Amino acid sequence: MSYLPASADNAFLLFDVLKADEQLQRLPAHAATDKALMQQVLEEAGKWVGEVVAPLSREGDEVGVQFAAGKVTTPPGFAQAYQDFWQAGWPALACAEEDGGQGLPWVLEGVLYEWLSAANHGWTMAPGLLHGAYECLKHHGSDALKAAYLSKVASGEWLATMCLTEAHAGSDLGLVRTQAVPVGESELAERFEISGSKIFISGGEHDLTENIVHLVLARLPGASAGPKGLSLFLVPKVLRGGERNRVVCERIEEKMGLHGSPTCVMRFDAAQGWLIGQPGAGLNAMFVMMNAARLHVALQGVGLLDAAWQKAHAYALERRQMRAPGAVPASRGAGDAADLIIEHPTIARTLDLQRAWIDGGRVLAYQTGIYLDVARHAEDAGAREQAQQWCSLITPVLKAAWTQQAFEGASACLQVFGGHGYIREWGVEQIVRDSRVAMIYEGTNEIQAIDLLIRKVLPDGGQSMGQWLLSLRQSLDAGRTLDAEVLRCLAQLRYFTTVLAQACKEDDTLAWRVADDYLRCVAVVLMGWAWARIAATEGTDQARWQGPLKQLQQRILPEIEWRLGLMKLQWTQASVVHGNQLFTPAA
DSSP states (O other), rough: OOOOOOOOEEEHIIIIIIIIIHHTTTTTGTTTTTTHHHHHHHHHHHHHIIIIIGGGGHHHHHHEEEETTEEEEETTHHHHHOOOOOOOOGGGGTOGGTTTTTOOOOOHHHHHHHHHHOOOHHHHGGGHHHHHHHHHHHHSSHHIIIIIHHHHHHSSSSEEEEEOTTTTTEEEGGOOEEEEEEEEEEETTEEEEEEEEEHHHHHHHHSSSOOEEEEEEEOOTTSSSSGGGEEEEEEBBTTTOOOOOOEEEEOOOEEEEEESSEEEEEEEEEEEEEESSSSTTTHHHHHHHHHHHHHHHHHHHHHHHHHHHHHHHHHHHHEEEEESSOOTTTTTTTTTTTGGGSSSHHHHHHHHHHHHHHHHHHHHHHHHHHHHHHHHHHHHHHHHHHHHHHHHHHHHHHHHHHHHHHHHHHHHHHHHHHHGGGGGSSSSHHHHHHHHGGGGGOOOOOHHHIIIIIIIIIITTHHHHHHHHHHHHGGOTSSSHHHHHHHHHHHHHHHHEEEEEEEHHEEEEEEEHHHHHHHHHHHHHHHHOOOOOOOTSSSTTSSSHHHHHHHIIIIHHHHHHHHHHHTTOOOOOSEEEETTTTEEOOO
């Protein structure tokens, strides 16, 4: 079965739980964007994804991309689907109207890419970096560069790449060696020759668009060592006069998954390029792109988990195996020798648990998408600051926790099929393979945890994090059972954050040892907050919502105690005292 967007579920979470239309209409930029318009966009998007992109997924995986003499050919149907995609205006949903976009809220783009990733992750890798490249060029590009390239990137007529790392560097971009040498003025301002090799470049070469806009990290002559010496350059595949730039695809990587997406080794042989932003501030300019990419990757996790759940759920409603324990299932016919596996408690629990993560992740990611627009368009400075704080804190949590759950949850969904899940015809094993990379790219999940704890929580002793956790209380009601439990978890995490910040002053490596567990704690607490919002919404008394809610309470929220315990065991000092609390390390 091909993936089919469950637009009714998405709409319920967006409009009933989050009141997305009401939040957005408070912003001058989206005052005219009502619920009816947003629903219409999502209905058309869901139809297009289900009918055009999803059916290409299996053949895309089996045929894969082909490489010959520096040229890359994508699987059958991919190029035509992409042409239809950009010509229909889908890449430009959230781009500014003055740049050729539609000026719609970012959250609509977020839902679209969640569905695209679920339907065909390999195909979606091609346009996945477009919006980040658009934002990077819009905020840091010169007027001449924007005039030449911005509308092409905004519309998706030309695709873009993010050329960061090199074979010896990995995640340590400070080791990048690619050089940029100034060679004189051009009609687009000063021109540089870029020389070096980049690896792991998604969409570095393909037949989807006639041009590709490469954003390349490189060093100017005399630049300092390390990340502060990096600058960012726009290096097109095809120059404005129509001649091919000196950009070469040396080979494509043979990967565990994503066979429909070309991951390229790119060589720049004195290729012509132009500076984006200021010299030595390449990572600052690129960071706009990486942040957008990380939220997209979080939604990839949600979408891929939903795709795996859809396959496993459909199979569980058809497959009969043994007798289910307990009462006679209503689905058992007189001549049936076995019961549907959905009637078996383990299978039902597995499916409901994944759905809890899907629904909770959607609430959090969609709210983050709304806050992206609040941070950009709100008239009140305080509202903009609060929205930006939310996005800063939650983006690494979403990226890490939901990509991990996509892989682990897809594996659990494969288990529902038994032996049939391990063979290719059912398609769930493809999701397991495809989803694994999301834990690695756009900053590994370990790096996301370091970003959260060491760069964002600890610098002020956890005070900002504590205030943010306090702010989550405003939407909760202690009179409701789940809300009361979430309030307790929020208080527990807030207090622990303060103690941890003090302990990290006494132990130089403690923060690095506990960062993963700390991020996971934050993710679980946020799951509780999201589900408290869902449970308080009219209409969630149905079995559709009660099964996942039960798994949240029984199998997700209890993880907090375990994670806190793991972190407490990491204290290296004889004791850490805060207030009346004494933590001591294990003997």
